[in-house]
Amino acid sequence: MKIRSLILIIVLIAVFSLLFSSCYTVRVRSVYGTPEPDPIGERMDYYRDMNVHEVDTTITIKATDKDFTLLIKNCNRQGIHTLEYRNTFRGILLSAVTFGKKRQVRVKYVCMEEQN
């Protein structure tokens, strides 16, 4: 019984370690310019006071598709200030079981503030 419990704990630790290590955030941020502010939002994370646009979708890629480009139109001419890509265990799992056909896309981005 004790050995079973020990094995269960070890398995759980391994699963949690896998889950945590497979979740990560990569952020690309411009050194120049100012992120578009959000005077109404009350976020409490890295993006506090920033107007964040979020994309959370699953895309289908054909075997002949080399890449996938998402076109955004809400940054006007200012361009992007910050872009974040998040990888999760769920996303990795989805990609694995569909042999790469389905991909989870979780992206956040903040436009540059309009200047006058």
Next chain:
Amino acid sequence: MAITTTFDKETWDTLHNNGPFPLKKLHITQLEGSTNMPSKFDRYKDAATEVQRLIGIAASQNEGFRAYGARWSLSYIAHQKEHMHYNRKMNLHIPVLPENMEAGSLYKAENLFFFECGNTIKRISEVLFSHGKSLKTSGASNGQTIAGCISTGVHGSALDVGAVQDYVVGINLIIGDQPGDIVYLERSSRPALNKGFADTINSRIIRDDDLFNAALVGLGAFGFIHGVAIEAENLFLLKRYVRKIDKNIALQLADTMDFTNSSFKIPGETSTVGKPLIPYHYKVFMNPYIDDQQYVVELMYKKPYSTAYPDPFPVIETSIYRDLIYLLVRISEKFPQSIPWFIKKLEKSILPDVDEETLGTLYETFWDAPYQGPAFACSVGVDHKDASKAYQLLEAMTRKEGPIPGIFAMRFVKQTEATLGFTKFPITCMLEIDGVLWKKSEKLLSLREYGTKMIETLQANHIPFTIHWGKNSDWAFPGLVNYMFGNKATEWKQQRNSLLSPKMQKVFSNQFLKDLQLTT
């Protein structure tokens, strides 16, 4: 036409979560687009008309009105419970041309720039960079708006420059909702821009040294700051050094500012006779909970600008889990004695790396400071000659009454001419403790109580002091403003009363001013 969107709100908070505070209406004004209104002057005047309309609404309802920008102040100086106006979208830059200069002005047209209130320090620095210019100083970061900076006295640690307000040469104020209620203030002793310029922004010029100096650090009480004229200087580089030195030497430098005769010198930063040079910037970091015989110090030396220098930005930045810090703070509320331990553990994340050296512009050196979660900061200004004494007293008080989750630092600023500028001493030592916001518990005093203890400690030891307007304190402490500023506080109120009608004095008041007894 500039458009204002008004939101019904219940609360408002600072960037660093020092509230929440009650609020009825939040107004956000968006400038007319340049496609429909190409002239910047027209867009600027159009925005002024819109702000006057909003002021008129507040006045007609016998309510208050207050502008805010990046909400970086940790005190409640920016808060108004009835009408708050978000001005960050009002961010025009209007070029100053030689024909805009007042005849006989001592300023050079090429160094003067006019910015609308909502421009941030970062944006202004970028505009100046494109003209080969730089701000003379900034705060430790760059997210504040120019109007917020001067209203609260934001400072860096530039020994020969002063605070942000000290390079402002003109202030455009909207002081009411009537025609003629837009004024452009300058010092009579140092005129900069002429009537022609004032006319183009629909303003009447008032040149008066006393009024200008009072309005300079105006605490949001002299009307709506619509724009400011600032004096920039040629681009320069800052060579930054971080060292760990004997604490007695670090404190002796603070007390004397005698860098030239100090035993501490940085190779290469010496005169032709081998004496240490006076730095542009000097900062000392102190952990109050360890008896370290050495302090980390940061020094910067001004260098001529050149295009070829190593990139001062790191390529990759990481941050520690904020949740971990929150957890530690929650633990410390129940077990305050754990605070010194976790500050020691976090020291590497809090303090700059020892022996670090960088070279960069002011813009690059005092760059973005990402949001790190709820924070507090208490900052007192003392004569630099009292720096070590004041620190030792406040350190002892913090150990006795706390501990609280923060560490101390000292920065040094040249004297300001602003009537209520807290950098009022010949060289002011800004002695500050910054850290993670905590909640009062049975074992830990509140932030306000800590602010009270700071005031009482300095008063009991007869150390003249001021407090940073944008930071945390016990602002309702009896007689505080008179203790700090004496007759200057009366002078400031007189100047305000001379500029604003009684009705507008009420409109541009808030609880912060009432607590300080600065409203009448």
